[in-house]
Amino acid sequence: MNEEAGGSSTQPGSEAATERVADRVQDRVNERLEARSNTKAQILDAALASFGTAGYDGTSLDDLARGLGVRKQTILYHFVSKRGLLNAVVDRCAGDLTAAMDEVLSGADRDWERVEALVRRVFRVALEQPVLLGLLREVSRPGSPGAQRLRNHMEPMMARARVWIEAEMAAGRMRRADAQLLLISAYSTVVGVATETEVLRAAGIEPTLRPVVQRRRELLSFLRSSLDPRG
Amino acid sequence: MNEEAGGSSTQPGSEAATERVADRVQDRVNERLEARSNTKAQILDAALASFGTAGYDGTSLDDLARGLGVRKQTILYHFVSKRGLLNAVVDRCAGDLTAAMDEVLSGADRDWERVEALVRRVFRVALEQPVLLGLLREVSRPGSPGAQRLRNHMEPMMARARVWIEAEMAAGRMRRADAQLLLISAYSTVVGVATETEVLRAAGIEPTLRPVVQRRRELLSFLRSSLDPRG
DNA sequence: CAGGGTCTTTACCAGTTGGTAGAGAGGCGG
DNA sequence: CCGCCTCTCTACCAACTGGTAAAGACCCTG
Numbered sequence: 001m002n003e004e005a006g007g008s009s010t011q012p013g014s015e016a017a018t019e020r021v022a023d024r025v026q027d028r029v030n031e032r033l034e035a036r037s038n039t040k041a042q043i044l045d046a047a048l049a050s051f052g053t054a055g056y057d058g059t060s061l062d063d064l065a066r067g068l069g070v071r072k073q074t075i076l077y078h079f080v081s082k083r084g085l086l087n088a089v090v091d092r093c094a095g096d097l098t099a100a101m102d103e104v105l106s107g108a109d110r111d112w113e114r115v116e117a118l119v120r121r122v123f124r125v126a127l128e129q130p131v132l133l134g135l136l137r138e139v140s141r142p143g144s145p146g147a148q149r150l151r152n153h154m155e156p157m158m159a160r161a162r163v164w165i166e167a168e169m170a171a172g173r174m175r176r177a178d179a180q181l182l183l184i185s186a187y188s189t190v191v192g193v194a195t196e197t198e199v200l201r202a203a204g205i206e207p208t209l210r211p212v213v214q215r216r217r218e219l220l221s222f223l224r225s226s227l228d229p230r231g
Numbered sequence: 232m233n234e235e236a237g238g239s240s241t242q243p244g245s246e247a248a249t250e251r252v253a254d255r256v257q258d259r260v261n262e263r264l265e266a267r268s269n270t271k272a273q274i275l276d277a278a279l280a281s282f283g284t285a286g287y288d289g290t291s292l293d294d295l296a297r298g299l300g301v302r303k304q305t306i307l308y309h310f311v312s313k314r315g316l317l318n319a320v321v322d323r324c325a326g327d328l329t330a331a332m333d334e335v336l337s338g339a340d341r342d343w344e345r346v347e348a349l350v351r352r353v354f355r356v357a358l359e360q361p362v363l364l365g366l367l368r369e370v371s372r373p374g375s376p377g378a379q380r381l382r383n384h385m386e387p388m389m390a391r392a393r394v395w396i397e398a399e400m401a402a403g404r405m406r407r408a409d410a411q412l413l414l415i416s417a418y419s420t421v422v423g424v425a426t427e428t429e430v431l432r433a434a435g436i437e438p439t440l441r442p443v444v445q446r447r448r449e450l451l452s453f454l455r456s457s458l459d460p461r462g
Numbered sequence: 463c464a465g466g467g468t469c470t471t472t473a474c475c476a477g478t479t480g481g482t483a484g485a486g487a488g489g490c491g492g
Numbered sequence: 493c494c495g496c497c498t499c500t501c502t503a504c505c506a507a508c509t510g511g512t513a514a515a516g517a518c519c520c521t522g
Contacts, residue, residue: 039499053374057288061480072480074500082480134372141368143284181445188423188446214412215419218453225452270469292510303510305470313510 040078042068048089052134056086056145086146090139093132094153100125101157105164111173112228116220122190123216127209137191158183165227174227182226189219271309273299279320283365287317287376317377321370324363325384331356332388336395342404343459347451353421354447358440368422389414396458405458413457420450 046068050059061082065072079085100121109117126133139146161183168174193215277299281290292313296303310316331352340348357364370377392414399405424446 053372055286055288055372057286060478062478071501073482073502076481077499137372141284141286141365178445181442184442185446185449189420192419192423211412211415214409215416218416221456222449222453291508293508302471304472304512307511308469 039070039074043070043075043078043085044088044092047085048093048135049131051086051089051138052131055138061085083145086139087149089135090146090149090153093135094150096129096132097122097125098153098157101161105160111168112224112230115223115227119186119216119220119223123193123212126190126193127212133191133193140191173229175229177226182223186219186223189215270301270305274301274306274309274316275319275323278316279324279366280362282317282320282369283362286369292316314376317370318380320366321377321380321384324366325381327360327363328353328356329384329388332392336391342399343455343461346454346458350417350447350451350454354424354443357421357424358443364422364424371422404460406460408457413454417450417454420446 043064046064047059050064050067059082061072061075065075075085079088101118104114104118104121107114107117136150138144139150141147162179165174165179165182169176169179193212274295277295278290281295281298292303292306296306306316310319332349335345335349335352338345338348367381369375370381372378393410396405396410396413400407400410424443
């Protein structure tokens with residue numbers, strides 16, 4: 001059998017008895033993992049791209065498989081069901097975002113600088129992986145399959161950020177404001193960037209980097225005016 | 232036959248030769264229009280709701296028909312094809328929005344007050360018809376069917392707003408800024424409101440009116456700081 | 463009453479959907 | 493060499509998809 005539906009491959013922590021034997025074992029394991037990951041990871045990538053652009057319902061497993069030069073059953077072997085595939089994709093994206101946030105939160109920046117670093121980091125992810133935003137957008141539609149799963153990932157993230165912000169406020173390093181609403185505004189601004197493409201064309205602008213940067217500046221200035229005690 | 236796919240019923244302008252005859256004719260026409268509109272309008276409403284929540288691909292004509300207590304072919308009779316139905320829905324929504332904007336633009340407000348009135352009006356539509364935002368969101372996904380059609384509706388609206396804003400700027404009644412980017416920001420903020428529901432739950436808030444109001448205040452203050460010459 | 467228009471229906475269809483069953487390929491350890 | 497595990501394949505399916513063809517119901521007009 002395979003690991004449970006939607007699970008992502010985990011690096012097994014190896015503890016060696018004899019060095020040579022351990023190395024050989026490790027090599028074999030790595031090979032296996034690589035071989036396993038190769039197809040699986042490719043499927044995951046393609047699925048992310050398709051879910052993020054065509055949506056969940058707009059994605060057919062047959063098309064996905066055809067695009068990969070693989071039979072549909074290969075996909076189902078690795079991810080059990082279409083739903084399982086979506087779950088895996090959501091998990092991966094949420095993981096990427098959480099990792100990016102963690103990186104900043106364990107960094108050296110403090111107070112307002114940390115907020116700014118956080119925003120910049122998230123926007124960087126958004127720019128580097130536009131499909132990720134597409135997926136986020138797709139899956140954050142109320143009632144969408146995977147919405148619950150996304151929520152499960154977001155909840156601790158949100159809670160953590162909120163606790164931190166409120167602590168900063170209590171310590172007087174940030175101006176008092178509604179932390180929840182602040183977070184929501186920030187989040188939907190980021191997702192909004194993904195939404196803009198069509199509107200951009202309607203306004204006669206070919207989609208470039210500029211509006212994204214504009215949005216980031218906007219968000220930062222909003223946050224600053226809400227939070228920065230220096231005004 | 233029916234009117235062309237996606238067309239919305241138009242009120243025929245009646246010119247009477249004899250009063251009584253004209254009245255009778257008009258009555259008959261009205262009855263016909265009512266009878267026609269009844270099913271058709273119901274279908275349109277249900278379709279808007281379904282497209283806006285489940286998405287285009289996630290909506291099946293059979294389900295839609297079943298929900299209305301009607302056979303699927305009735306839908307196809309009125310709207311020719313699923314795509315035609317989407318077009319009609321998009322047209323109606325775009326019409327509602329344009330009408331709301333026109334109402335303000337032909338009103339008495341001037342300068343900054345007009346901007347504020349515009350924002351408030353659009354938010355009012357958004358609050359009164361949440362499904363409309365859902366549809367907008369669905370259809371403004373790049374590559375989505377109906378995206379082109381939405382663009383066709385938005386383009387003149389955007390152009391008109393832009394011309395007006397730039398004229399205001401030239402006259403010194405608004406601070407100079409990038410009108411296009413401003414419009415995009417405003418638009419995606421409004422659509423962002425629709426996106427927020429799930430995020431709200433993730434943050435532990437039951438969706439209420441409050442965040443929407445918050446977003447409106449945010450947008451207004453952003454626009455004010457960009458545009459209002461009084462600072 | 464005949465005839466035509468509007469609307470809704472039944473009957474039917476070819477193509478696609480996600481998913482199951484099971485066989486075969488290839489490498490591994492015993 | 494054999495059995496086992498991992499992975500990919502072929503073959504098949506019931507359910508549903510959007511859509512066509514055509515008949516019947518209703519109402520009005522001539």
